[in-house]
Amino acid sequence: MELFGRHAEIAALDRLLNRAADGAGAGLMLWGEPGIGKTALLEHAVEAASDATVLRCRGTRMETGLAFAALHELLWPVLDRLETLAAPQAAALRGALGMSRDPANRFLIGAAVLSLVSGLARERPVLVVVDDAQWIDEATVQCLVFVARRVATEPVAVLLTGHEDPASGPWESVPALEVGGLADDDARRLVAAVLPEADPGRVDRTVRAAGGNPLALHELPTLDRETGGEAAHPPPGALAPVGPRLRRAFYVRAEGLKPSTRALLLLAAAEGRGDRHVVHRAGAGWGVDTSSWDEALRSGLLHASGVRLDFRHPLVPAAIYDGAPLPERQAAHRALAAALPPDATTERAWHLAAAADGPDEHVATLLEHAAEQCLRRSAAPIAARTLCRAAELSPEPADAARRLAAAARAAWDAGHAGAARQLLQDAERLGGVLPVVRLSGGLRGILEFTHGMPERAHRYLLCDMAVVPRTRRAVELGTVAVRAAWSAGRSDLQREALRRVRAVDTDDDSAVSGLMPVLRNWWSCYDETGDVTPTSADLTSDTVGRLGTAAWELLPPVPLVQVWGVDGGLIDVLSLQAAQLRRRHELTALALVLAQISVLDTAAGRWDAAALGAAEGLRLAEEVGAEHLAVQSRSALGMLAAARGEYRGVDEHTGRVLQVSVPRGVRAFTASAYWLRGRAALFDGRPQEALSDLRCLAEPGHEAAHRTFALLAAVDTVEAAAQVGSGDVVEAQVAMVEEWARRTGATWARTAGHRLRAIVERGPAAEESFRAALAVTGAGAHPFEYARTRLLYGEWLRRARRRADARSQLAAAADTFNRLGAEPLRARALREQALTDRRSAPHDTGPSTAAGLTAQELRVARLAADRLTNREIAAQLLISPRTVGHHLTNVYLKLGITNRAELARIDVDGDLRLDST
Structure with a gap:
């Protein structure tokens, strides 16, 4: 079939097919008004892909409401391939296609179609052709979008046509090419091919009436002949678009029938x-x-x-x-x-x-x-x-x-x-x-909560608790109200919501009645007034497990679970929730749960799984237009980016978080963003900048002030404050963590308390605290933080001239950082390891103390003794290289030495270095 004037479109199709043949699959949506030639371009692509397996379907208006109708047409020629799929995928796909009564799990169906297409592509390239995508049923649309996004490394091309620009619809992620009308010269050539005997006047009238639409150029000349010229002779001055004229042209043909x-x-x-x-x-x-x-x-x-x-x-x-x-x-x-x-x-x-x-x-x-x-x-x-x-x-x-x-x-x-x-x-x-x-079961409050308006959500939810007819729903709304108050950083609203949850009469619902003691104990644990605390770790863990059979609304926010140190059982609960939500295709709630699972995976050292989960949660949240939920996934991705040294990603994610959280008063997310920026700066050797962000979490009245995140971030705040010499911040933060550890017995808090005490102590007491931190039962369940403790301990041991012990701790830390992909801390651990291998100069007498050095001079002397250059010292201390030189001059004068070689022989903390090597 000859195409007139479609050079750009044909070139785009050829590029798509060539890339697919080379294993770089992609999709393309051709869009434009009806009759503009999209189907003809599809046929050209099918002919050009003569060596490919072609799967095709076409949308119809009446089948738009029938789930998987188009998918049935698309896969009909290859249904014999179902046996090659994994059993769960094959079962889900059979259910979707009406071949069994298995439930229609959308995610399994998408995975099954992707597996089926990938299997075909291993034999020969695959071309998926979807005509009139605007009428494809929604279930098939979601499935095909799922496939189109995941064929980038497969010899698969997905080619679609539609009437409207896909930029704001379900196909928005697929690259699009608008198909416009033909130029007048090309239109005349087409009319001449359709009706060779047409006189120039008829050709000109047809070209004017058709407006470059190929279907009109095909039909109008013949209709003009059949209807005495009416079809190609619009009324004088008529400005009707081509679409209505074409519909009228087709109906004229139908009117001639009986x-x-x-x-x-x-x-x-x-x-x-x-x-x-x-x-x-x-x-x-x-x-x-x-x-x-x-x-x-x-x-x-x-x-x-x-x-x-x-x-x-x-x-x-x-x-x-x-x-x-x-x-x-x-x-x-x-x-x-x-x-x-x-x-x-x-x-x-x-x-x-x-x-x-x-x-x-x-x-x-x-x-x-x-x-x-x-x-x-x-x-x-x-x-x-x-x-x-x-x-x-x-x-x-x-x-x-x-x-x-x-x-x-x-x-x-x-x-x-x-x-x-x-x-x-x-x-x-x-x-x-x-x-x-x-x-609606109090839906308005849930909508406000997921939209990110926590105080308004809290007000609606508490009001609606008394209105909804089911006791279980009242309890669910009340627990979401607690979460909303926590998100807003409003302890007064949180206490009110807790009081209302405890006051619910559950005697008329045995299922809820059995769950209510669990909920009362669970949520009472989070009354931060100090009035109520968990009775035992076992009871709290049991509480988490029993909530696994309940609705997602009953689960507490993950950072709060982490603070109380009972996050171990929550991952299984959330995984079960995610599976149920996938099965019911509840995408909004699923995006929320995936973000929370990602946070737990990150803490447990499953960083690859965390990244995948957070990315999927972000995609789902953006697809359903839930900015608030997208922020949660961005926070999870930002946490990984900070630890991995991906500082541009940290800036992007935290910037997007703050754009949403600050205007809406979601302090939990604002605090999270400040924490992530602080961690990123700390890991990058910018302690002053880190402290500037981190201390805001505990500053009353600040937009980022939030007790939960101040506790979680204390380990970073103390490390940054110690590096810049802010002793007042250090003592306050250490006291806060130690008090929390005494109150809750949480593993992370006990570990952090020992670690932070080691940072501020000197001599044998510091080592005792480091050892105590590493010996806390369960501390190794959080490998990144455990490795950070080992890094700090290794650095302390190296400064104490205990090189063999230092190498052991630093090597273990570097190995963990390498496995996780925490590049900044891996580099720091390796640098410290290299310093332990440094052979020092022969013993020489010299000043035995650093008496008289200022705090900044002492910091410069320590780094210079470790053979860092002036520029490297300046980068770590956020000062200029010229200032470093000035401080070193003062250090030499006060210690009675003249160069770095002599400084390397001195323990600037007070003891002469006696090296035997």
Whole structure:
């Protein structure tokens, strides 16, 4: 097939196919108005990929609401390959394609399709072709987006077409190319090819009317001949776009057919799924006979293949349907509803809804039941749309409000928080606020919490606890209110929420009643007033485990769990929650849980898993438009970036976090961002800059002040303060950690208390504290922090001239940092190791103390004794190399020496270095 004037588009397609053939797979969306030539370009790509396996499907309007309909068409030719998949993936894909009753797990289905395509690509390149992607069902869209994002290293090309710019839709992550109209010269060449005998006047009229649209250039010349020139002669001054003119052009062709044939075409257009049997049964009462079928097929507008019906172009059914009077369209839908098999309840409800010309409670009820079936199949987006239509048809405002509230809940479950918020507002206008709170299960407070407005969420949640009908839901809302208050850094609001949770009467719900003592104990642990503390570590761990069977709303925030030192059992609980949320396809809640799992994985030294989980959580949060949840994933990614020395990533993530958290008053996230910036500066050898950020966490009234994060960050704050000589900060922070360790017995706090005490002590007491930190039972469960303790101990041992002991600690620390990818601290440990191997000069007498040196001179002398250059010393102490030289001059004068070689023989902390090497 010859293409006219499509050089740029063909070049783009060739690049896509060539890259795929070389193993660099990618996707491309061709978009533009109907008839602009997108399908012709697809056919060119298929012909060009003659050595590839081609999988293709086309979206249809009526199948938009049928989950995995397009996927079924796409994979039909390769269903025999299902046996090559892993059992869980094969089972999930069979369930999606209607081959079994296995539940439709969207993530497993996406993974299964990716595995299937990758398997095919190992034999030969694969071209996935999706025409009219704007009508592809949502479930297939999500699956194909999943695949398109993950074929970058596979010989796979994904090529799609659509009517609209995909920049703001589900295909936004796929590169796009707009297909525009043909230039006049190319349009004339196309008309001449379609109708060689056309005179110049007809060609000019066609080119003007078509506006560069190839479909119009194909059709208008022949229609001009068939209709006496009307089709190519728009009224004088008409500015109607090409689309409507083309629809009219197609309908003109249909108008030439007999009434029963037009009725058949209208039924086929309204049916939308291409089911020939249903259209045949519906047409029986409309006088549609064999001759009608013959005429429809001869017209070229309709094609039949077995039991499947297809129109020659998607514009044809749209033209026929839109051109029919409303009463005829309604009658067609009623006939189709009657012709459907008994089990097609969803399709019947939608046809009756399309036939309704006013409120109809019977049809609204059918739609509501259809939505319930969609929810059981985890098709929440379809359920939300179905319930919205049911609300439109509801005669009573109360019924409409109930259905809108249910639609909001379904939209929330599908991850569409913005749509859920709007539906709740619509429901409240019809039914009032409190009734909608009852109907939606207090969704408004949850939405505010996930949106990142903690104080407003707290207010809504406490109010709605008394309104929702189910005791369990009241408890869930109350616990989220506790979390919201904690996020806002408001201990007064937190205490109020705790009081309300404890006051819930659970006697009427045995399941909640059994869980309530666990919750009361658990949340009481987090009353930071000091009035209540955990009774035992075992009870607290048991509490975490028992919460694993409850809703995600009942789980506490992970940083708080870490502070109390009971995070060991939480990873299993959250993993179970994540699996359940995946199965139900609740993307918003899943993004939240993935971010929290990432934090725990980071602490446990599973950094690769943490990075993957946080990246997936960020992607999901951005897809559903939940900025607040995206911030949580960014915090997790920022923590990894700080430890790995990826300082540009730290700046990017913390900057985005602060943009969201500061205006909304989410102090927990603001504190997290300050902590991450402080850690990054500390690991990069910028202690003064680190301390500037870290001390804000404990500064009353500061936007980043938050008790939980001040505790977690104390180990960094003390190290930075010790390096710059801020003794007041050191003592306050050490006292805070030691008090927390005495109160809770948390492993991390006991370890940190010993480590921080070692930093501030001298002589044997320091070593005793270092050893105590390393000996705390369970300290090794957090390998990064354990290695940091070893690094500090190794540095202390080296300064004490105990080289063999220092090498042992430093080597172990460097090994852990290397395994984790913590490059800045690995480099620091290796540098310290190198210094332990340094052979010193012969023993020489000299000053035995550093008496008279200022604190800064002492720091400069220590670093110079370790053979750091002036520039390296300046970088560590945040001063200029010239200032370093000035301090060294004073050091030489005060110690009675003249150069660095002599300084290297002196223990500037007071003892003469006696080297035997």
